[in-house]
Amino acid sequence: MSFLNNHSDGKKMVDKVFKAAIKAKEAKDKFGDDEVVDATLGTLFDEDGIFVAYDSVWGPYDQLDKVEKGRYARSIQGNPLYRDAVYKWLFGENEMPAEIIVSPGGAGAVSATMHNVLNPGDTVIKPSQGWGPYKTMANEFELKLDSYNLFKDGAFDIADFKDTLTKYMNIQGKVLAIINDPCHNPTGYTMSSDEWDQVLDFLNELSKQGPVVIINDIAYVDYSTDPSWKDHFLKYRNLAENVMIVITFSLSKTFTAYGARVGASVVVSSNKEELAKYKDAAIYSARSIWSTCNNSVMELFAKITTDETLYTNYINEKQYYIELLKERSRIFINECASEEIELYPFKEGFFATLKVVDDNEKEALNLRLQKSNIFTVEVDGGLRVALCSVPKRKLRGLARKIKKCM
Missing domain, CATH: 3.40.640.10 (Type I PLP-dependent aspartate aminotransferase-like (Major domain))
Structure with a gap:
């Protein structure tokens, strides 16, 4: 007998992204941030590894009336x-x-x-x-x-x-x-x-x-x-x-x-x-x-x-990070090509994915990467690398490190 209905009985959420992020944090606490590549979270981080919250967004937010912040x-x-x-x-x-x-x-x-x-x-x-x-x-x-x-x-x-x-x-x-x-x-x-x-x-x-x-x-x-x-x-x-x-x-x-x-x-x-x-x-x-x-x-x-001024400030700030993502992706995609690491077709955006079709092979590679302090996320058919969260200095040479684990 269960308090839950038949559909909900036994449900348990295991989110691979947050699970991988927790392991990456534990590694950083143990070995130091410089020794760990945390490519798990799909959120923007700057080149100093700090979460990006646009000044052009959250500055104007601070100017909103408290009633607008609190009301339905x-x-x-x-x-x-x-x-x-x-x-x-x-x-x-x-x-x-x-x-x-x-x-x-x-x-x-x-x-x-x-x-x-x-x-x-x-x-x-x-x-x-x-x-x-x-x-x-x-x-x-x-x-x-x-x-x-x-x-x-x-x-x-x-x-x-x-x-x-x-x-x-x-x-x-x-x-x-x-x-x-x-x-x-x-x-x-x-x-x-x-x-x-x-x-x-x-x-x-x-x-x-x-x-x-x-x-x-x-x-x-x-x-x-x-x-x-x-x-x-x-x-x-x-x-x-x-x-x-x-x-x-x-x-x-x-x-x-x-x-x-x-x-x-x-x-x-x-x-x-x-x-x-x-x-x-x-x-x-x-x-x-x-x-x-x-x-x-x-x-x-x-x-x-x-608001023309607020809009222009926002567009300019966002464009900086679009260009940063382009730079990060160029580094990683080009180095993967040099190391003959197969990726799914990439054009732009927050992520790139190593192509590993076999699930057993994917899990084994992910564990080997973790032992080398490289943290990715298992997805269907591969391992996702969050370019959005990895600074350029850590992307340089990352493909070679991955290749050694393959």
Whole structure:
């Protein structure tokens, strides 16, 4: 007999990222920071190993009235100024058939989408290399999980993507699939415009058989090296009526506001009736699960994005770290190539991933790296290296150290 229901009895959270981070901290306490490479946490650290919290964000936050910091949000859907700011942040002055519902980070938006789109027992489709909590969320809502192969010949595997989604459309009459782009976690891949065109053409065709919903997880969008990347969203205006895309936006990375837990489901569909139904369902879920989100950071986002001086300060500070990430990635990617270490295709972002397909081999290599005071995170098909948290001095020579452990 258990106090828990059948679904919850036996659940236990073991987060590989935080587990690895704890081991890295223990090593630093024992051997000293200089002797340890901690490539575990997906948060920005500067060249001195200090957590980055943007002055251009948290300075203006200190100027917010205490009432704004303490009060409830103005709406379960999200403060109107915040929703307007998110819309303009993603779409500019372009008209898009979209509804916006605030969420606790991007994770809340991904989770709510799974909850509202599929029935228990249905299958959600993720990339073969992907963020670990996708699995946790699926299990929480009693969903099954399958993967499409992410890469073939160094590019997006459009053939397997099509095959996998078609398979589940035939089984359940509806599909929900996740595309984490740009700056994919954990590989650092960003899809080309042509790859997206192929995906969207296929979705429109597949939707003739039933509803198609895509989660476009854009957690790292504001670290793309292409400042025009958001023009990509204009492609969504050409979706068939039976296609919906839920863009999951997060201020965690965009504003270095990880702990503030503010993001949004940005739902795009030309089907006005279904769009309105989805908005209503998402608001209902919000009230039943987290109620309202952080009022002060919603107000802060609106304030910074509408004040020319504050906005310019923010963009300049963020650009410094985009350039730093580019420098760090150049060091690591080039040295891995010299050492003939195979990585998944990398273009930009917070992470790169060593390709180790065999799980036993992956676990063994990870243990050998830990004994050499190199801490990574085990992910599907490899070991993730968080370039965002490792200073350049520690990245130089890291590939050679990894090679010695292989």
